[in-house]
Amino acid sequence: MSVKYTPVQWNNNKWIYDAIMLAGVGLFLYIFLYAAPGILSHERPINPQVHNARAFGACAFVMMTVILCIGPLARLDERFLPLLYNRRHFGVMTVFVAITHASYIVDWYFAFSMSNKYEALLFANTSYGQLKGFPFEAFGIFALAVLIILAATSHDFWMKFLSPPVWKRIHYLIYPAYLAVVAHVSLGILQDQQNHAFTWLFAGGALTVGVLHLLAALKERARDQALSVAGADWIDVAGVDEFEDGFAKVRLLPDGDRVAVYLMDGKLSAISNACAHQNGPLGEGRVIDCLVTCPWHGFQYDVRSGRSPAPFTEMVPTYNLRLQGQTVQVDPKANPPGTPVDPIAIPQGAVT
Numbered sequence: 001m002s003v004k005y006t007p008v009q010w011n012n013n014k015w016i017y018d019a020i021m022l023a024g025v026g027l028f029l030y031i032f033l034y035a036a037p038g039i040l041s042h043e044r045p046i047n048p049q050v051h052n053a054r055a056f057g058a059c060a061f062v063m064m065t066v067i068l069c070i071g072p073l074a075r076l077d078e079r080f081l082p083l084l085y086n087r088r089h090f091g092v093m094t095v096f097v098a099i100t101h102a103s104y105i106v107d108w109y110f111a112f113s114m115s116n117k118y119e120a121l122l123f124a125n126t127s128y129g130q131l132k133g134f135p136f137e138a139f140g141i142f143a144l145a146v147l148i149i150l151a152a153t154s155h156d157f158w159m160k161f162l163s164p165p166v167w168k169r170i171h172y173l174i175y176p177a178y179l180a181v182v183a184h185v186s187l188g189i190l191q192d193q194q195n196h197a198f199t200w201l202f203a204g205g206a207l208t209v210g211v212l213h214l215l216a217a218l219k220e221r222a223r224d225q226a227l228s229v230a231g232a233d234w235i236d237v238a239g240v241d242e243f244e245d246g247f248a249k250v251r252l253l254p255d256g257d258r259v260a261v262y263l264m265d266g267k268l269s270a271i272s273n274a275c276a277h278q279n280g281p282l283g284e285g286r287v288i289d290c291l292v293t294c295p296w297h298g299f300q301y302d303v304r305s306g307r308s309p310a311p312f313t314e315m316v317p318t319y320n321l322r323l324q325g326q327t328v329q330v331d332p333k334a335n336p337p338g339t340p341v342d343p344i345a346i347p348q349g350a351v352t
């Protein structure tokens with residue numbers, strides 16, 4: 001692999017992304033705290049401590065909303081893909097903002113209790129049976145615990161240690177956490193509102209997350225239905241004239257996996273569409289000198305063997321191809337990761 005292989009290290013894009021993210025957080029907090037304190041705070045703040053807590057809580061909610069919009073946006077329109085690259089930093093930053101919110105709350109609302117403030121946080125209100133006065137803090141505690149776990153396991157080390165499927169399952173907890181934040185706010189400050197600007201921001205944010213996920217799921221279902229051919233031995237990928245040199249055609253297989261079939265220098269090779277790093281879409285990467293670069297973080301694979309060039313060791317499964325007349329077909333049974341397969345040549349003049 002080349003020296004350009006910088007999967008999760010610092011690079012210019014990450015600096016720019018992080019700078020924009022920090023500027024956004026700073027701007028939001030500045031507006032909430034100083035520029036227009038009356039607009040976003042739901043009532044006149046009792047004191048700076050509470051005002052700060054509200055500003056950081058609202059900021060953490062907006063950040064979670066943005067993070068959850070990035071995934072479906074990238075599935076709906078690939079121009080949003082670059083936003084996926086650095087979601088991890090965004091997530092870690094969100095945790096710090098949420099912790100700041102919770103710290104202000106604990107240090108103000110629970111600091112004057114007879115018992116320890118953390119005990120008071122957990123046990124001062126246990127009226128779980130009623131809506132009015134429901135201990136909505138419990139949802140905040142759950143959400144914060146999940147956010148901390150996700151941030152703590154966000155490093156690549158944990159993905160390798162836990163294996164990508166387990167890691168992914170753990171990270172799906174972001175959805176229950178977001179629902180918990182929605183409950184935290186709905187049962188908390190929305191019960192006692194004087195200013196509706198935050199209500200609109202909150203409802204608009206939560207609705208956008210829901211609608212974008214629905215649209216992305218509908219789009220994928222429609223594509224999957226169009227592509228799915230259950231039980232076939234060999235599956236049509238596309239006509240030879242539909243391939244473009246250096247690019248892939250992606251095909252859904254009956255088992256739900258996707259294969260990426262690449263044309264380079266008049267020959268076809270097929271590997272799994274899911275990157276070994278974080279399941280990034282390899283079929284959207286370009287092939288140069290037989291190496292495809294994952295568009296998410298830059299891992300590279302030789303499309304003839306599914307292996308990352310030395311010294312890297314990542315591998316993805318390969319697939320066997322054949323030509324039936326002018327149609328390229330794939331055997332849906334994947335070869336073990338890293339199995340070399342001879343590329344198949346396609347008739348001269350068939351490529352656009």
Ligand code: HEM
Nearest residue numbers: 042054057058060061098102105137140141143144181189
């Ligand atoms: C230990 C965890 C948490 C506790 C104890 C807690 C507690 C509270 C309390 C008491 C309020 C009402 C403040 C007021 O008087 O206006 C509040 C508001 C809020 N919290 Fe939390 N919270 C926690 C975690 C979170 C997390 C993780 C998020 C989001 C990611 C969050 C988002 C919010 C939002 C958006 C508000 C409304 C802010 C506003 O008034 O404008 N909270 N929280």
Ligand code: FES
Nearest residue numbers: 275277278280294
């Ligand atoms: S390089 Fe990260 S998902 Fe492919």
